[in-house]
Amino acid sequence: MVDAFVRAARADDAAAVARVQLATWRTAYAAVIPASVLDALDEDDVAAQWRSAIVEPPTPRHRLYVAYEGATTVGFAAIGPAAGEDLVGPGYESTAPTPVGEWDATALLVNTLLVEPRWGRRGHGSRLLAAVVDVARDEGFTRALTWALEADGATRSFLESTGWASDGVGRVLDMDGTEVAEIRLVTDLAPAD
Template sequence: MVDAFVRPARPDDAPAVARIQLSTWRTAYAQVIPASVLDSLDEDEVAAQWRSAIVEPPTPRHHVLIAYEGDATVGFTATGPATGEDLVGPGYASESATAAGEWDANALVIGALLVEPRWGRRGHGSRLLAAVADIARADGFTKAVAWALDADQATRSFLQSAGWAPDGVGRVLDMDGTEVPELRLIVEL
């Protein structure tokens, strides 16, 4: 049996995270994300951004986790407190609503959860999601949100199979002049 596990990211993991992100986006999202956006992504620059996120997270409740199979880095996730922009729409208006740019004390957002396509369907996404749930509970979050590209049926199906549900809220990203719709999924922890 192959050894597979998840651990917190270290600074030297940043190049692998960048490679996984770019490989996944260029493979799985090539029909959704404009080629001009994908072509403009420089692996070294993306790695530097991930290194910064790992070394100097915005809060102690921001985490980057790495999935391994054997000695290969195969996936990652990035999480942290949700912002007011993540919590718009029905069911989120309350006295505890955050102002723009502030972090929510109760809601975690999954900013990224990617497994490199060649390592898919081997349980890495489930291990990452379980680790996210453990960290979320330890950090005191009571709910979690994730945004999935409308065209990304695989991610939506994966999250729904783990108990997440779309809540009817969407948003549109502007990617170099192309509108890319996303749907929000939620889960109570």
């Protein structure tokens, strides 16, 4: 039996998280993210950014979780409260909207959920997502959202198979002069009765 698990990240996980991110982006997103962007990513710089996110998160509700198979880091998920700019469009109108630049108390943003492709289809994404949902519910989040590359059918299919759905909102990122489309996926975190 393979030992597979998810745990909260520690500062010494930053290098492995950077390795997973860069390997995944360079493998799974090479046709979407411009080569100039991928080539400019330095593993040490990315690791330093992840270390900072672990040690000095923007809020106490920002977290990073790592997935392991045996002693190998195979994936990770970065979560935190959604910002006002993530909560625009259908389904998010309210009498007290979250202002741009501020954190929402009830909406969780899954900033990133990646499993290195060579470790895919072994349950690591499901374990990460389950850990995220458990923590989110414990902290009082009632809904969750994420932004997925429109061209990333694998991530969308995975999330949709677990109850997430596009709410029709999209955005376009400028990646070194190339427009890259993302769509927003959402889910209700209310426990099933």
